[in-house]
Amino acid sequence: MNVSYINPFISSTIDTFKTMLHADISPGKPRIKEGSAPTFDISGVIGLSGDAIGAIALSFPKLVSLKIVSALLGMPVKVVGPELTDGIGELANIISGYAKQGLKEYKLSISLPNVIVGKGHTIAAPTGVPTVIVPFDSTFGEFVLEVSLKTK
Amino acid sequence: MNVSYINPFISSTIDTFKTMLHADISPGKPRIKEGSAPTFDISGVIGLSGDAIGAIALSFPKLVSLKIVSALLGMPVKVVGPELTDGIGELANIISGYAKQGLKEYKLSISLPNVIVGKGHTIAAPTGVPTVIVPFDSTFGEFVLEVSLKTK
DSSP states (O other), X not given: OOOTTHHHHHHHHHHHHHHHHOOOOEEOOOEEOOTTOOOOSEEEEEEEESSEEEEEEEEEOHHHHHHHHHHHHTSOOOXXXXXHHXXXXXXXXXXXXXXXXXXXXXXXXXOXXXXXXXXXXXXXXXXXXXXXXXXXXXXXXXXXXXXXEEEO | XXXXXXXXXXXXXXXXXXXXXXXXXXXXXXXEOOTTOOOOSEEEEEEEESSEEEEEEEEXXXXXXXXXXXXXXXXXXXXXXXXXXXXXXXXXXXXXXXXXXXXXXXXOEEOOOEEEEOTTOEEEOOTTSOEEEEEEEOTTOOEEEEEEEEEO
């Protein structure tokens, strides 16, 4: 299974954290998601379409998402509300936007972000489309990137 | 606020239930979503991009989603697993696909569905982009359609 399309998403996540948050983050080993393992509490989801179709999700424990959005806005965000969901949605948007530049062969376009809030929710992609999960470690705490892409 | 783009999504939902599930469903009055009211337990989310960008979500109580997917597959589906999430994702996919034919002016393309599983999760669209909620009543029970679209 060739999932080399994951690389632009990994680089884009690292670059976005560096540029927007002045934070160095480390990716762990990417793996194929088996079943519908629970993700975290807050997930930014963006649809991808074009010559490949798919979606990405960035999923964070609540505390980590609050720290990240506080850093992004330069002011403390302490509760789950519009500042938080807009911040996480914007982060997912920027990461997808950069990544698609590294995937020009798919002519990807990206949707508006939706941000899912709910303790221990899971996100399922269609059976047969591999979802690659990349765990990240950061000074804010751990989070994951999930990418499902159906290439033609 | 002109949200007439909701109409093709409503018609498409009604037609899809009629064609795929031989079920008559009734839409309630569409309303603009305020804040991040909890949705139900199982949501099929699809991103939209093109000359407008956005996303739709179809959100169901667990029991309703099980009944719908059982009817869709013609076999009982009793637990939340891949049959259920694939069924709900496919339903969201078909509804989006029909709806975009009624919205040719936006040249919409649709992403892969993601299906969110989690009791009482909420789905937030970016602030400033209206989300229209349409409640539906059906023989399977109630569910909602949420559409966020940023027209240029």
